[in-house]
Amino acid sequence: MTTQVLDYPTQAYINGQWTSTGRTFTITNPATAEKLFEVTDCGAPQAEAALQAALEAQKTWRKVNPFERGRIIAKWAALMHENSEKLARIMTLEMGKPIIETRGEVKYAASFAEWYAEEGKRYAGEMLHMPFDHKRAMVRYDPVGVCYAVTPWNFPAGMVTRKVAPALAAGCVMVLKPAEQSPVTALYLAELWEQAGGPEGTFQVLPSLDPVPVSKPFIDSADCRKITFTGSTEVGRILFTQAAQTLKRISFELGGHAPFIIFPDADLDLAVKEVMLAKYRNAGQTCVCVNRLYVHEDIAEAFTAKLVEKVKTLKVGNPIEQTTSIGPLVEEQGLRKVERHVQDAVEKGATLDFGGESLGGLFYSPTVLSNVTSDMLIMNEETFGPVAAITTFKTTEEAIELANNTPFGLAAYLWTKDIATGFKVSEALEYGIVGVNDGVPSAASPHVPFGGMKFSGVGREGGHWGLMEYLEPKLVSYGLY
Numbered sequence: 443m444t445t446q447v448l449d450y451p452t453q454a455y456i457n458g459q460w461t462s463t464g465r466t467f468t469i470t471n472p473a474t475a476e477k478l479f480e481v482t483d484c485g486a487p488q489a490e491a492a493l494q495a496a497l498e499a500q501k502t503w504r505k506v507n508p509f510e511r512g513r514i515i516a517k518w519a520a521l522m523h524e525n526s527e528k529l530a531r532i533m534t535l536e537m538g539k540p541i542i543e544t545r546g547e548v549k550y551a552a553s554f555a556e557w558y559a560e561e562g563k564r565y566a567g568e569m570l571h572m573p574f575d576h577k578r579a580m581v582r583y584d585p586v587g588v589c590y591a592v593t594p595w596n597f598p599a600g601m602v603t604r605k606v607a608p609a610l611a612a613g614c615v616m617v618l619k620p621a622e623q624s625p626v627t628a629l630y631l632a633e634l635w636e637q638a639g640g641p642e643g644t645f646q647v648l649p650s651l652d653p654v655p656v657s658k659p660f661i662d663s664a665d666c667r668k669i670t671f672t673g674s675t676e677v678g679r680i681l682f683t684q685a686a687q688t689l690k691r692i693s694f695e696l697g698g699h700a701p702f703i704i705f706p707d708a709d710l711d712l713a714v715k716e717v718m719l720a721k722y723r724n725a726g727q728t729c730v731c732v733n734r735l736y737v738h739e740d741i742a743e744a745f746t747a748k749l750v751e752k753v754k755t756l757k758v759g760n761p762i763e764q765t766t767s768i769g770p771l772v773e774e775q776g777l778r779k780v781e782r783h784v785q786d787a788v789e790k791g792a793t794l795d796f797g798g799e800s801l802g803g804l805f806y807s808p809t810v811l812s813n814v815t816s817d818m819l820i821m822n823e824e825t826f827g828p829v830a831a832i833t834t835f836k837t838t839e840e841a842i843e844l845a846n847n848t849p850f851g852l853a854a855y856l857w858t859k860d861i862a863t864g865f866k867v868s869e870a871l872e873y874g875i876v877g878v879n880d881g882v883p884s885a886a887s888p889h890v891p892f893g894g895m896k897f898s899g900v901g902r903e904g905g906h907w908g909l910m911e912y913l914e915p916k917l918v919s920y921g922l923y
């Protein structure tokens with residue numbers, strides 16, 4: 443199987459050149475433990491070289507006509523579609539997401555390049571009225587400058603294009619350090635950028651086993667004007683502090699701990715259908731995945747029974763197979779966290795309705811727990827695994843309070859037939875994304891703002907909000923003498 447896909451680039455992509463360092467690290471298939479690739483391991487010297495190349499490229503890319511930039515970015519998107527199966531396979535092989543989902547991720551990743559290829563043409567600036575007859579004022583949108591991106595493994599293509607496409611469209615250049623678990627997807631995206639005619643130094647990729655030395659030159663340099671990061675809140679906090687030294691612009695998409703509230707008037711079959719997607723896709727390893735299910739006490743038993751019936755139909759297996767709905771967890775550490783959360787819940791009195799066992803290798807059975815209480819780990823930390831934790835509530839006020847009782851604020855969901863409840867609860871939830879009768883919110887589109895409040899992040903990706911993250915509004919004031 444792997445012999446068919448080994449023609450992926452595995453060297454660093456620096457200033458338009460595929461570059462070796464003499465050091466490599468191994469990418470292993472989490473489903474089979476098979477060794478897939480030896481990938482070039484970058485350190486500080488490669489980061490310095492990429493920074494210098496980025497500074498040089500920035501001088502010209504910012505002046506390239508936005509229509510021409512858009513043409514190259516659109517070509518990049520077209521190449522993602524043309525090579526869709528190859529991109530999907532590499533994601534599945536390196537991080538274990540089922541192939542039926544990675545095919546969707548290719549479309550999602552390409553959609554950002556398509557959207558920003560157009561959006562970049564629309565944002566020139568604004569003319570302003572002035573309170574003086576002899577003055578005029580204009581706001582120009584200038585590119586922020588050289589940007590540095592750090593991305594996670596759970597959406598190896600989507601998290602890259604969600605940052606790189608708006609940056610390039612805005613006239614910024616980008617150096618990317620992809621997650622050490624899934625760098626080959628990012629390198630393949632760089633190859634497609636090269637094929638699209640992307641000029642050297644505009645998009646560079648530095649795979650590295652150790653993120654610290656490779657990040658340091660960008661963090662330390664005042665010439666790197668922005669850090670954009672998607673990953674855990676813990677690492678986000680470190681980078682936030684470091685970026686403060688040179689007062690960089692930042693965009694941080696961090697961890698979630700999503701609640702899903704089900705009111706007593708909900709259509710239970712529909713709610714269960716959406717919980718299945720909101721909880722179990724990517725084996726629960728998605729930042730907007732449901733972590734806490736708050737079900738009204740009158741319907742909790744019926745809901746749990748229906749959910750268990752559906753969960754029993756999930757097929758755990760090798761993610762490269764079409765019929766697999768749950769693949770492995772990405773690594774040992776993630777598996778241990780899931781085991782710890784389930785064990786802690788059961789020890790503290792939760793009911794194990796289904797699953798709850800390691801299946802060998804990095805596989806964990808899709809699991810349903812009920813009678814979960816707020817003192818359990820699973821109700822306080824992001825699990826990042828295929829475990830649904832159900833608890834009950836009595837009143838709407840109680841549900842809102844429980845849902846908001848967390849430092850995280852990325853995604854939240856609620857299910858009701860009552861329009862007033864939908865409005866009131868969505869307004870009260872302290873989250874950047876709220877799905878009302880929608881378990882996979884329209885957030886999976888390139889034109890809407892995606893991001894979190896509180897410990898879930900700073901800034902937004904997607905739409906014009908995502909473009910503005912890479913633009914500096916510059917006031918130009920004219921005196922008409």
Ligand code: NAD
Pocket residue numbers: 592593594595596597601619620621622653654657672673674675677678680681694695696697698728729730824852893894898899
């Ligand atoms: P992680 O924070 O461990 O790693 C993310 C990236 O940061 C990786 O590339 C890693 O190499 C790098 N990194 C780690 N330590 C670093 C350091 N000291 N300096 C510089 N870079 C460093 O997160 P992960 O396990 O890869 O991803 C899972 C997390 O990402 C979850 O918490 C999930 O909720 C979050 N996430 C958030 C979003 C969102 O849009 N809000 C999307 C996807 C994932």
